[in-house]
Amino acid sequence: MNPALQGLLTIIIGVGGCIGYFYLSNQFLDKVLFPAKGPQAGRNINRANLVRPWLFLFPALFALGLYLAYPVFETLRLSLTDRDLDGAFVGLSNYQQMFAEPKFWEALSNNMLWLIVVPAAATAFGLLAAQLTDRIKWGSVAKSLIFMPMAISFVGAAVIFKLVYDTRPVDQNQIGILNAVWLQFEGGAGSFLFLKVIPALILISFAGIVAYVGWIFVAPIANSRANGGGAGFVPLRLFVAAASLWLVYLSIGSLFGIFAFQFPYGEPQTWLTIPFWNSFFLMIVLIWIQTGFAMVILSAALRGIPEETIEAAIVDGANPLQVFFKIKVPQIMGTIVVVWTTITLVVLKVFDIVFAMSNGQWETQVLANYMYDKLFRADEWGVGSASAIIIMLLVSPILIWNVYNARKEMK
Amino acid sequence: MDNIAGSKSSLGWVVQISTILLVALWIFPTVGLLVSSFRTADQISTSGWWAALFPSEQTERFRVADPDDNRAARGDLFVVEGNFFEENDSSGEITSWGTSSRAVDAYQAGEVADLGDGETITINPDSSYVWSGTDEQISGRGQRVFVTAVSPPEFTTDNYNTILFSGTAGDNMTKAFFNTLTVTIPATVIPIVVAAFAAYALAWMDFPGRALLIAIIVGLLVVPLQLALIPLLSLHVGIGIGKGYLGTWLAHTGFGLPLAIYLLRNYMVGLPRDIIENAKVDGATDFQIFTKIILPLSFPALASFAIFQFLWTWNDLLVAKVFLIDSTGQTTVMTDQIVNLLGTRGGNWEILATAAFVSIAVPLVVFFAMQKYLVRGLLAGSVK
Numbered sequence: 001m002n003p004a005l006q007g008l009l010t011i012i013i014g015v016g017g018c019i020g021y022f023y024l025s026n027q028f029l030d031k032v033l034f035p036a037k038g039p040q041a042g043r044n045i046n047r048a049n050l051v052r053p054w055l056f057l058f059p060a061l062f063a064l065g066l067y068l069a070y071p072v073f074e075t076l077r078l079s080l081t082d083r084d085l086d087g088a089f090v091g092l093s094n095y096q097q098m099f100a101e102p103k104f105w106e107a108l109s110n111n112m113l114w115l116i117v118v119p120a121a122a123t124a125f126g127l128l129a130a131q132l133t134d135r136i137k138w139g140s141v142a143k144s145l146i147f148m149p150m151a152i153s154f155v156g157a158a159v160i161f162k163l164v165y166d167t168r169p170v171d172q173n174q175i176g177i178l179n180a181v182w183l184q185f186e187g188g189a190g191s192f193l194f195l196k197v198i199p200a201l202i203l204i205s206f207a208g209i210v211a212y213v214g215w216i217f218v219a220p221i222a223n224s225r226a227n228g229g230g231a232g233f234v235p236l237r238l239f240v241a242a243a244s245l246w247l248v249y250l251s252i253g254s255l256f257g258i259f260a261f262q263f264p265y266g267e268p269q270t271w272l273t274i275p276f277w278n279s280f281f282l283m284i285v286l287i288w289i290q291t292g293f294a295m296v297i298l299s300a301a302l303r304g305i306p307e308e309t310i311e312a313a314i315v316d317g318a319n320p321l322q323v324f325f326k327i328k329v330p331q332i333m334g335t336i337v338v339v340w341t342t343i344t345l346v347v348l349k350v351f352d353i354v355f356a357m358s359n360g361q362w363e364t365q366v367l368a369n370y371m372y373d374k375l376f377r378a379d380e381w382g383v384g385s386a387s388a389i390i391i392m393l394l395v396s397p398i399l400i401w402n403v404y405n406a407r408k409e410m411k
Numbered sequence: 412m413d414n415i416a417g418s419k420s421s422l423g424w425v426v427q428i429s430t431i432l433l434v435a436l437w438i439f440p441t442v443g444l445l446v447s448s449f450r451t452a453d454q455i456s457t458s459g460w461w462a463a464l465f466p467s468e469q470t471e472r473f474r475v476a477d478p479d480d481n482r483a484a485r486g487d488l489f490v491v492e493g494n495f496f497e498e499n500d501s502s503g504e505i506t507s508w509g510t511s512s513r514a515v516d517a518y519q520a521g522e523v524a525d526l527g528d529g530e531t532i533t534i535n536p537d538s539s540y541v542w543s544g545t546d547e548q549i550s551g552r553g554q555r556v557f558v559t560a561v562s563p564p565e566f567t568t569d570n571y572n573t574i575l576f577s578g579t580a581g582d583n584m585t586k587a588f589f590n591t592l593t594v595t596i597p598a599t600v601i602p603i604v605v606a607a608f609a610a611y612a613l614a615w616m617d618f619p620g621r622a623l624l625i626a627i628i629v630g631l632l633v634v635p636l637q638l639a640l641i642p643l644l645s646l647h648v649g650i651g652i653g654k655g656y657l658g659t660w661l662a663h664t665g666f667g668l669p670l671a672i673y674l675l676r677n678y679m680v681g682l683p684r685d686i687i688e689n690a691k692v693d694g695a696t697d698f699q700i701f702t703k704i705i706l707p708l709s710f711p712a713l714a715s716f717a718i719f720q721f722l723w724t725w726n727d728l729l730v731a732k733v734f735l736i737d738s739t740g741q742t743t744v745m746t747d748q749i750v751n752l753l754g755t756r757g758g759n760w761e762i763l764a765t766a767a768f769v770s771i772a773v774p775l776v777v778f779f780a781m782q783k784y785l786v787r788g789l790l791a792g793s794v795k
Contacts, residue, residue, distance in 0.1 A: 375641055
């Protein structure tokens with residue numbers, strides 16, 4: 001049968017089936033099982049109302065259970081068994097095998113890099129775009145254009161950026177815009193400014209922000225010593241502080257690297273094969289897509305800030321930067337966290353971009369693509385499932401946090 | 412801050428310019444692909460797409476028509492007249508020209524070049540030329556010239572012809588286009604129906620365990636679908652669905668449900684309680700309340716989820732690869748075909764750009780047409 005016809009038929013059967021199910025099961029409940037008449041009418045109505053919610057919920061719960069809840073446990077089981085041994089229980093040997101593979105550690109460390117860079121950059125750009133577009137007349141047009149990549153598939157975006165990163169031999173015209181721009185740099189003062197000074201400034205401000213965030217987390221501990229009270233979440237605070245110290249150390253280290261590095265001026269670069277940095281070129285694709293999302297949400301949050309607080313700050317003599325960082329950002333901190341976690345989830349599942357652009361070659365592997373490799377190319381279900389469980393473990397803090405918030409909200 | 416005089420004008424310039432820069436940075440990559448899809452393979456490989464927007468200057472080498480066949484006597488001289496662009500199937504407007512490769516711009520258009528001993532050649536801006544000289548000079552091979560011509564931007568829709576209507580099986584996207592559509596529509600419609608009923612129950616019906624169920628759905632929102640691939644594929648094969656549309660529709664339905672229920676429930680909870688209670692007092696059943704009151708009122712939320720699910724299923728690669736595309740390749744979707752093209756025709760940018768743009772076009776239209784609902788859905792789904 002023609003797939004289009006089959007699709008149409010499925011819509012009719014699916015939608016008709018759903019509506020028919022809901023209608024008939026309600027009719028059955030009211031007319032046959034617990035009819036609302038006769039001697040026990042009152043009791044029957046109550047009983048019918050006890051059952052009815054489950055009629056409404058059944059198809060959804062069934063699909064959720066089968067397609068999301070069951071696979072979590074099944075994947076856990078598969079990760080502990082070996083398919084070649086007829087599904088015999090093998091304990092943690094799949095995990096041991098995975099941990100022994102350098103490709104896994106490469107994927108994990110790349111994923112960690114993605115987890116730091118993409119949410120941070122997308123949120124920062126989104127905040128910047130929201131702040132800028134809220135102040136100008138053609139802001140809504142600008143918003144639409146920045147938001148547009150959201151509609152573009154990861155694969156489409158991969159093609160778009162492959163064209164941006166395209167490389168031609170040195171004696172031909174470059175058709176990738178990045179190489180065309182790159183060849184404009186020839187090692188003069190302009191190159192020094194754009195390739196050394198500006199990256200250095202970005203690194204310094206990044207280190208500054210990280211140090212500041214780290215201090216925000218640690219300060220309550222020091223204060224609580226003075227006040228004699230507990231700060232709460234002490235291990236978490238110390239962990240964040242340690243992580244931020246490490247990031248500051250890394251940034252300072254790379255600061256020297258920037259000035260020491262000799263750029264290969266005048267040579268077209270194959271951007272996706274430069275180890276370590278090629279991951280960043282892949283991240284740019286995701287940042288490009290996610291910034292619009294961050295901008296839309298943060299712009300709504302910025303507009304929700306009470307005018308009085310801002311006016312009061314200006315009257316007290318705050319400059320625009322102070323207003324932004326000390327008045328606006330703290331008030332939308334909750335939204336920033338939501339945006340951050342949402343983008344983090346997207347990052348953990350990122351597959352298409354890496355699959356289409358580099359397929360994990362040249363040290364760009366990430367977990368989701370590693371898992372796909374193991375499951376469908378190497379046919380190692382045990383190791384593939386084990387890596388899926390690792391993704392699940394990375395997601396679970398956000399899962400717990402979301403559920404915790406949802407419960408708190410409903411009370 | 413906007414309503415305080417003075418602060419706006421001082422920053423206005425900076426804000427305008429930064430916004431223009433940011434927007435330009437964001438649309439540049441897409442524009443590049445769009446422009447490239449309207450250029451020929453030759454144009455793409457010889458110059459960057461940004462060059463296509465301006466008149467291009469090109470130096471070409473031509474040879475005057477063969478004098479033995481084309482010369483005409485004029486007085487005691489022989490001349491060859493003709494037009495380079497007509498003879499060589501080219502176009503543009505000549506600005507300068509030369510007869511030696513070392514000085515290709517020795518003469519301006521319309522000037523007469525003296526080649527010695529009375530032999531002359533003239534080239535006009537429209538590329539018509541006159542070459543004249545003695546019998547001996549106007550013989551053998553035609554005079555070689557180098558012309559520098561400026562041609563206006565040139566675009567073609569041939570690539571779209573190749574991708575949509577002709578081309579080999581690997582290039583033609585029509586089948587993949589309809590396959591994608593076949594996946595997308597049921598995978599968008601069915602979860603909406605299922606989720607709407609569940610959301611109503613979670614929003615307006617009282618039963619034990621409701622709060623727990625909502626918490627579970629919030630939890631399922633973030634479960635990566637990677638975990639579901641192998642277990643569900645084995646399940647589909649086990650119950651006889653195998654790889655195919657049915658399995659894909661079911662998988663998309665399952666993966667889309669948590670967001671659908673979450674969005675719709677949040678929206679339905681906010682509907683006015685009075686309407687629903689009045690309807691109950693008037694004797695309406697839950698089923699009637701749902702179909703006659705709740706569904707019409709929830710249209711914005713239904714629309715925003717529909718857009719999400721549409722974009723997600725249209726743009727999806729992983730689910731299609733795992734649950735749909737079998738070894739025959741008859742059920743390929745557009746994203747998968749583009750990935751294959753990246754592998755097989757990595758250098759053919761005219762094919763790649765056009766194929767990518769065909770797959771991007773539909774979501775972009777939906778996006779710009781229904782942006783309002785998309786934004787509303789995002790806000791409802793994320794901001795708590």
